[in-house]
Amino acid sequence: MKKALGFLCLVSLFISCSKEEKTQTPNVIIIYADDLGYGDVSAYESGTLHTPNIDRLAAGGIKFTQAYATSATCTPSRFSLLTGIYPWRNERARVLAGDAPLLIHPDTTTIADIFSSAGYSTAVIGKWHLGFDYSYIMAATNDRVPTVYVKNKMVENLSPDDPLYVNYQENFEGEPTAISNPELMTKIKWQHGHNMSVHNGIPRIGFMKGGKSALWTDETMYEIFLNEVYSFIDANRQKPFFLYYGLHEPHVPRVPNEKFVGKSGMGPRGDAILEADYCVGQLLDKLGKDGLLENTLIIFSSDNGPVLNDGYYDDAVEKLGDHTPRGPLRGGKYSLFEAGTRVPFITYWKGKINPGTSDEMISQLDIAASMKSLISSGESHYDGQNFLNMLLGKEQKGREELVIQAMGRTALRWKNWAYLPANQGPAVVQHVNNETGFSMEEQLYDLSRDLGQNQNLAETESEMLEKLRNRYLELTKR
Template identity: 30%
Template sequence: MRNDLIIFHLPPNGGTTSPTLPMKFKLISSLFTCLAFTVLHAAPQRPPNLIVILADDLGWGELGCFGQQLIQTPRLDRMAAEGMRFTQFYSGATVCAPSRSVLMTGLHQGRTRIRGNSTNPTKLALHSGDLTVAEFLKSAGYRNGVFGKWGLGESGPAASGLPLRKGFETFFGYLNHYHAHNHFPDHLWRNEERLPLPNRARAVGDFGGSVTDDPVLFADDLITDEVLKFIGRHQHEPFFVYWSPVLPHANNERTTTQGNGAQVPDFGPYAGRDWPEQDKGHAAMITRLDSYVGRLIDHLRLLGLDQNTIVLFSSDNGPHNESKHNLARFRPAGPFTGTKRSLTEGGIRVPTIAWGPGLVPAGVTSGHAAYLGDWFATAAELAGAKAPEGLNSVSFAAAMQGRPADQAAHDFLYWEFNERGFSQAVLYKGHWKFIRTTHPTRSVRLHDLENDPSEAKNVAAEHADIVASIEAYLTTARRDDPAWPATTRID
């Protein structure tokens, strides 16, 4: 429907419009018409579309733009060249479920609902009172879709955390972490309906894991298609896409039964390498993930959305070795120590890229210390809304937009690990790294990351004042939760 304002000029005798009106009346008429057209057609500034891509178990050093030499990631490397690399960006936790809970709630691991991995689905479910960034953005006018691995609620007793009950209107992927181990599953979920697939999976273990010996459809191929369809459907309105591919996570059950958890449709450019199949498969997973990101960027450009969309690429935690591939070959943690399930930098520092032509400066590297929990406040600022009170979230929009002088910083960042004896980690002032553990014995470590990024030297004894400041913070950092008792807490 056209909104043009048409003005008729009636002559004094009430007849039809005269084509011979004096010139000044014609000019006035044209002026009012133009002004009316401008007012009626002017639209308010549309907030940017927001996309988070969260890789699964991808290490800091597994992308070419972060120093990888053997695994090919040309599209992510180009994304970094056209955008910004964050070199000190952290996951929400060192394992999957709590890291995703931190991302969704903007609360660190001592405050968020889900604080560890578990075989009990009710412990891995968000509650109705847990505000997610999707619920917040929905109230700000965004259309929200989540694709891939959810892991924060499923049917049955854990249904309070289902995606469609936590602010998303569309979901396609896996609900259960163990189900997501299999890249060739016999079903996926569309919203809250089970969608059968032609893969014939057989159950392994008691928690939903499986293996597929005659694979047909690779789940992340299907999931990528759904992401692009959602964007196409909602291209004319603000949208938030949370895309959580299951690459390069291993199929742990396949590793247990067959010795190789890196099951992919093909080995791609690594087929001719003189490597074990586990190494070929792991590298192929990352290169396949890279191609998905390239498809997304191409799709945004095709639809003309690239100039008003911000894409954040990151990982849920550090690299794994659950495919039994050769860590020494790939050096997935880069210069850092540790892997998934470690609170050292290798377990929680993750490769992160922000991209958005015209919104994010190109070819820039930021050393701002941030973590996944900061996405909530960042998304709120980008959407033009005020973030809720009480979050452990500091917007990094200023850093991402090339305004480092305006960027606020955390005094403290917090992590914990519950599965192998209770342990805690704190980043203080961006470079003091503190780890306190009771497994296997009580220990306190402090590292100066500016001079010791590999955390080789414990300087706790030389900096008792820093240790005291961090330990004082720890007395209030964690809120007790009966589902996640710190049974081996250090008092």
């Protein structure tokens, strides 16, 4: 069924917020990268790409070496970060289309609700928008239609004389696609899947028609979102605010601005990471100029592990060189192996957090509960736990166990062990060449001795295998 999106209501909840005068409570900013790997940040000393601005956060804050997203794909991880709920508890918490209905139930308390109830102004800028006072986002993601910005549930710059239509099942009569009109792909060509509507010389997933005045330009996206971040900070600098800043880099299609093109020597993927790093630096400079760094807690992370060829021919594989996006880990995006969910994670608060490194386990699942403790009180939030003191560097005691997810399957991290139950499914996602960790045999790895997960100990460590199998089954009962 074709849907007119003159008034686009996707997955958002609009929460009103009481406005209060400036208090002693800190501002909080979450910077959330998209498909950024453990080895893509130079502070983790694994790859060859240099990210000086993200490194500024690490040098002045705490770098977590054992931090996890809950899922190896984007929507489930974002669902968990915002709600503190495991994504596998919600069958719809998977990669969503640009016309998807509500995902988070209105009765669910999100991290935005936690801040709003404490008098904070809240905003999401970039990718995804759930439960915030203000939102300026993309409707879905870079590679999916509709390729428009959505401001507070309304399509930005949409003309009533040219409504926007979106369909994920069938094309609109007479509308060109990447298959019917390949000459329209002037900037990048599809390798798999991304062969439907073409906009800005780039083929996408899904079909759309109309809305010409509202369509974005990929090369200026970083600047559009960054300016929105500036505007939100300017409007709320005299009161506490919470900002969820969802970077779109280095998700496909990777079409960085011309000022970054060729700078990494690794093609568009490396250039897109440098673009994201630049945005982090600009935000830090803005906060410093406005005198807000000393009263702002910043959390930086990524929604899942890295992927190279994820649907477009963009030389991500060919120009990689010696760089290792996954660092010393195995797998990547879509994988139950470590590189699928172990991600960069940094906390920074000038003058309040002493620089250092933490090897304790923590998950993005725990951010909501920890922020609740920061601004009010509370020890838990759904599946999340309160690790505020660890985030602030006041203690070193993290999670003992965590259930991770990839492509509908789950696995267990317990202390220094990784348990992967027997699963049907491909061993490798062929079109991206990432190992999944799926096998009809159980897998057990001692990460303290085998971070690359090269030696399956399921046969030799039978007692540990049984212990973790039982614990996994107990935790994943639905």
